[in-house]
Every structure is written in structure tokens, then in C-alpha cells.
Amino acid sequence: MIWRAASLAALLILWQTAAWLVGESSLPSPATVALEIMREAGSGALAHNLGATLARVAAAFALAMTAGVATGYAMGRSPGFDRVADPWLILLLNLPALVIIVLAYIWFGLTEAAAIGAVAINKFPNTVATIREGARALDPALDEMSRAFTFSRWTRMRHLVIPQLAPYFAVAMRTGLSLTWKIVLVVEILGRPNGVGFAIGTAFQLFDVGRILAYALSFVAIMLVIETWVVQPFERRASQWRRPGRN
Amino acid sequence: MNDEHRSGGVPVAIEIAITRKSFRSASGFGNDVLADIAFRLETGTITAITAPSGAGKTTLLKIIAGLDRDFDGRLDSSARRVGFVFQEPRLIPWRSVFDNLRIAAPATPTSELDALLGTFHLEQHRHHYPHELSLGLARRVAIARAFVVHPDLLLLDEPFVSLDERLVNELRQELIALVEANRITTLLATHDIAEAVRIAERMIVLDGHPTRVVADHPLREPRNERSDTFVSRAADAIRSRRRLV
Helix, strand or coil: CHHHHHHHHHHHHHHHHHHHHHCCCCCCCHHHHHHHHHHHHHHCHHHHHHHHHHHHHHHHHHHHHHHHHHHHHHHHHCHHHHHHHHHHHHHHHHCCHHHHHHHHHHHHCCCHHHHHHHHHHHHHHHHHHHHHHHHHCCCHHHHHHHHHCCCCHHHHHHHHHHHHHHHHHHHHHHHHHHHHHHHHHHHHHHHCCCCHHHHHHHHHHCCCHHHHHHHHHHHHHHHHHHHHHHHHHHHHHHCHHHCCCCC | CCCCEECCCEEEEEEEEEEEEEEECCCCCEEEEEEEEEEEEECCCEEEEECCCCCCHHHHHHHHHCCCCCCEEEEEECCCCEEEECCCCCCCCCCCHHHHHHHHCCCCCHHHHHHHHHHCCCHHHCCCCHHHCCHHHHHHHHHHHHHHCCCCEEEEECCCCCCCHHHHHHHHHHHHHHHHHHCCEEEEEECCHHHHHHHCCEEEEEECCCEEEEEEEECCCCHHHCCHHHHHHHHHHHHHHHHHC
8 A cells, every 4th residue: 555655646747847947738737637637526526527427437447357258258158158149259359449439339329328338339349358368267077076966057157156256257357337428428428418438528628638538547447446446356355265364 | 677576576776788889089980988787786785896997987867866878778777766986075065065065965954964074073064165174074064965865876986996995994884884774775886896895785897898797796794794804805805806807
């Protein structure tokens, strides 16, 4: 925690120095950005836009993780299904986010469902690929043991499969969150009337670097909180049994 | 399942007849590992299978457990619950010793699980994780897990290998006591002939390429009357017969 704070402080100093060197209009200083954040917060615009973006991130993330975990597990366990679905996965992995978003808007209109769906489809193949890796790495010796002792399907899932997939799930979650919110901004700039992306789009038209940074950093701060209080505790829990000296 | 009462009213738990079991190698050629192996296991007896290392003992146990159905031949098993002690303990690494037992038999009351931990002197290790245990302790947990399901068929794959002698003696006594008390049909695979002579009522000797039955000895001497001289003499006799094959 101390190192994390020190590292962030170093970044602030670096930023301040750069702002002095290039000038406030190109790179506003940390204090200017902080004032901007306060002004946006005061008007209620910040909360409104952050809330809209956060809701989209949550919805798209949940959708992509649920579908991705199920598909990835099926592909990891069934070689037949993997052979059939793998080319589709490669196609999805390499389809640019922008293409999916633009097509979704053209086909389904500038709607919330199209926006969230487009983000979820962008995140989906990463989750599939990560979880498939985990499903392939499931220990066959434990699997055989569970068959010898005729474990129920639920017991197998709960005590064998889920603990083995947990680290892969954590990776998918970590990469997924940052990927999702970046794509949400693109979706918002192209066709949503609110959200961080929309606010940054407006600020871009005015070359208002301070506001751009104010929104970007506010959202990064929220993601940092989620990372620290949700993702990391989950990872610690998942690997708790590895650490000696609990007794 | 129709062979519950055969051969003059003696109930038969397991009857196995393998004509051939082969593994396909990476280059596509079939490699026969087992051939013409047929025997039956009488209810409540301990049978030992001895074979050189790598002769397919584990494969045979898996077939008898019903884990491997890819063989020519047939398996008649009336066993409903199988207790399998694998060569490596195969405990669930992220669950405690106690939970490893409970997961194998979720309906078992805690008092019974604690009693079983007591039988195998594992009380102090109740909350330990498998990686915190020595191999000997992990084996004990694996054996305890095999008993917690109240097996009618118990399969043991080299359960005493790489343990020190004192521990082996202790573990063997515990095992025999539990098997006798519950009349569990038991099959023990080992490469150690003397070990098999100490514990079994019958010995099936496997050898050759592919592996087949080369000898089938009953051991009528009561287990607790088998002296060290008896064991070494019987083991020598069996070894010399094996060389003749």
C-alpha cells in the first residue's frame, strides 16, 4: 500500500513537471484538473456521466463473462465443439471493436441494447480464450478420482472445477474490466447522449484537455477502487490454500 | 449383476475377464498391455495382485473400478461403492483434510468423520491442507477417504510404496482391521511380493508381455500367524515360480 502511494506520488510530480514545460493549454497541471473535477462534480454532470458509463460497463461485463465462461468451458472440455467453434473465435478475436460497434448501431439503431451488446461481443472472445485455457488445464487425475468416488455433478463443479478455474476467471476479470470500459467510451462517443465517452467527445470538440483528463482520471479512480476492493480480494481468496502457516 | 449367488451359494462381488487391453501409441500402433486376465474376487477377502512395475497394474485396477471401459472382455461387478486409493494420494489440494473426507461422502455425520480421523491418527491434521502433509500422512488421508464412502469394493494401488517400514506396519494393521470388520472385498496392487504375502488371502501373480496371469496362490495361513520366516519363504517360493514362466 505504501509503495502504491509512493508510486502514484511520483507520477503526480512527473505530471506537474511536464505541465510546467509544455504549458497549461496542452497539459493542465494536476491542480487545474482537480478543480475541473470539482466543478463537474458540483454541477452533477460528473456523477451522471460516470454512473451511465459504470452501468454500461457492468452490464456488458456481466453479459460477456457469463456467456464467455460457459462457452470457454464447453470448448475446453469438448474437442469436437472446440474444432467447430475455434474459427469463429479467431474471427471474433480479430474483428476490430470499431467494426462491431458501427455494425451494431447500423443494424439495431442507436439504442442502449445495441451499445451494451456491441461491447459485450468485443469482450466475449477474450473471456472464452482465457477460460478455455483453464478448462484444458483441469487436472485429469482429480477428474478420475471424482469418477471413482462418483461425485455428483454439483460437487465436482464446486470443489474441483471452480477452484481450478478461479485463477483464469480472475485474469479474465482483470483484463476484461479495463478492456470493457475502454470500448464503452467508443460506444458512447459514437452514439450515446451521456457517459464519460460522450463528455470526452464534447470536450474534444472544444479542445478542453482539462475536462478530458478530469473525466478520464475520475473513471480510472473508480476502476482502481474496484481492482483493489473486488478483483484483488477475489484473487487472494482463490489462492489462499497455497499459502502455508494459516494455523 | 446377475452373479450375486454363484458357485454353490458363495456370493461373488466381482468377476473380471479381460481378453485384451491395448493402448494406441502416438504413431497409431496398438500396444497390448493386458491379455487373458480372468479372475473373480470373493466377498470380504483381500486379494493381492503382484506384477513388475509398469506391467499395467494401475490399468487393471481402473478397469475393475469401472473407470476404463475401453477393453475387450467383460466386467461383472455388483459393487455399488468403490473406495479407490490411488498411487499418488490425489487429495483435493485446496480443501482441508477434513473437507477431503466430507466431500467424498457428503451425508456422513461429523462425528463419524472425526472417528475415522482418529482411527488413522489424523486428528491434529484435521484443518491442514494436503500440501502441508508428508507423503505418509497424505496416504493415510487417501486411505481414510476410501473408507468414508463405506465401500463394498476397495482398490489399493501401491499404498505402501516409499513409506518407512514402521509406518507401513502400522498402516497395514489399520487397513486389515477395517477390512475385516466391514467385510470389504479388497484388491491390493503391489510390486512387493513379501508385502502381498503379509496381507492377502490370495495372490495373483501377473507377468509377461502383454501382462497375463502366471500364478494364482491361495494363502491359507491366518494373517496374524504369518511369521517373518513364513513370509520370506512364501515370497521366495512365489518368486522362483515366476522365474520359471
